[in-house]
Amino acid sequence: MIDDSQSSAEIERENAALRRRVAELEGAQAKLEALCAVSAAFIAFFDRNGVVLEMFPTLVIPAEMVRHARGRHLTSVVREDYIARCAEVIRESLATQTVLSIEYPVTLRDRQLWIQAACKPFTEDSVLWVGRDVTAQRHLASAQAELRDFQALVDSAPDGVCMASEEGAIFYANQAFRTMTGHGDGTLGMRLSDLYVEEQDPLAGIVQRCFERGSWQGTLGLDQRDGGTLPCQVSMVALAGEAGRPPALATIARDLTPLREAELERLALQEQVIQAQQATLRELSTPLVPLAEGVVAMPLIGALDSARAQQAMEKLLDGIVQHQFHTAILDVTGVKDVDAESADALLRIARAARLLGAKLVLTGIGPDTAQTLVDLDVDLESITTHSTLQSGIAHALAPRPARRAARAQRRASS
Structure with missing residues (x-):
């Protein structure tokens, strides 16, 4: 009986100890679950094949997901292109008995998150997997990388870029803008009104309109x-203050000096082309056409103003001297509106040719031209005239006795 009583007492003590142990374990379990519930981590146990053995609900893992997670493979949440990498981390962690880390994307509640996880061996065939959401950090890192790329682009841009506060104080200027101002790093802290000048419209009004209209x-x-003052094409953009930042003004300035210099060069080249074309036209408008030895013809077309008459005289006289012409035929068939200036020009050409020992034959005088010459009382006694170029050429090429007879016949008929 005594032995039975002792056995019962020992069993009772053991049961009491077990109950205390169970209570302690339940308390520890409750604390663990409470700790996990307020944790922003992803906590789970995986076997070596990537199957979920246990998962705890946390701030990022809803209880509903935990209830359906046990026995499922990590393929249910991990993105397809990262499944093999996660499985390899589990196997390597168990093989080397070391803690390994990995970042991978998961889809939770139709949201894609990036998880940074640590994989620690727990038993011979299971691992503890603790991860945290690093989506915001990745987005921040990506934004910072984009910002660095953008700043590198702006810093190396050929146009001058600066940013100023709403009051116009410059707090950023790229290298091009610092070079354009000539102040270098001293550009920072200066005001836009210290640099930009506009006589017709004060800069303050421009800045105000920019903030009102956006650009x-x-x-x-x-x-x-x-x-010096650099002419610039300027674009201003108003930047609205966000996340507690005050409004700002971004300006992009392009130096117009090369463009204006190129325009001046273009205009100068255009003027040269025009002058060359005019010279060519003048050359074509007063051609010398040799007809025979000592005989040349110059047909004139269009208006005969003082400049063109001077050109015709110079070219004809040069030809007379150079080629020893004794007879020059000046054909005015194509000359329109013969006036006093044109008639005087013809007389001057005839007198100049005579001084060089050449004779001038005037052809192409039509009824209107003849009437004009009569009305102007132009003295053509010293000039041989013919109504057509053909008759004038025939006269110039005829033997001299024949020419004298023709002149006598004309005088008799007159």
Whole structure:
């Protein structure tokens, strides 16, 4: 009986100890679950094949997902292109008995998150997997990388870029803008009104309109440190203050000097082309056509103003001297509106040719031209005239006795 009583007492003590142990374990389990419930981590146990043995609900793992997670493979949440990498981490962690880390994307509640996880061997065939959401950090890192790329692009841009506060104080300027102002790093802290000048419209009004409308474009002068003013095509953009930041103003300035220099060069080249074309036209408008030895013809077309008459005289006289012409035929068939200036020009050409020992034959005088010459009382006694170029050429090429007979016949008929 005594032995039975002792056995019962020992069993009772053992049961009591077991109950205390169970209570302790239940308390620890409750604490663990409470700790997990307020944790922002992903906590689970996987076997070596990537099957979920246990998962705890946390701030990022809903209880409903935990209830359906046991026995499921990590393929249910991990993105397909990362499944093999996660499985390899589990196998390597168990093989080397070391803690390994990995970042991978998962889809939870129709959202894609990035998880940074640590994989720690727990038993010979299972691992503890603790991960945390690093989506925001990745987005921040990506945004920072984009910002660095954008800043590198702006810093190396050929146009001058600066940013200023709403009051116009410059707090950023790329290298091109610092070079354009000539102030270098001293550009920072200066005001836009210290650099940009616009006589017709004060800069303050331009800035105000930019903030009202969102943007502004126009031409401004940029004062330089050496006293010069750089003509610039300026674009201004108002930047609304976000996340507690005050409004700002971004400006992009393009130096118009190369463009204006190129325009001046283009205009100069255009003027040269025009002058060359005019010279060619003048050359074509007063051609010398040799007809025979000592005989040349110059047909004139269009208006005969003083400049063209001077050109015709110079070219005809040069030809007479150079080629020893004794007879020059000046055909005015194509000359329109013969007036006093044109008639005087013809007389001057005839007198100049005579001084060089050549005779001038005037052809192509039609009824209107003849009437004009009569009305102007132009003396053509010293000039041989013919109504057509053909008759004038025949006269010039005829033997001299024949020409004298023709002249006598004309005088008799008159």
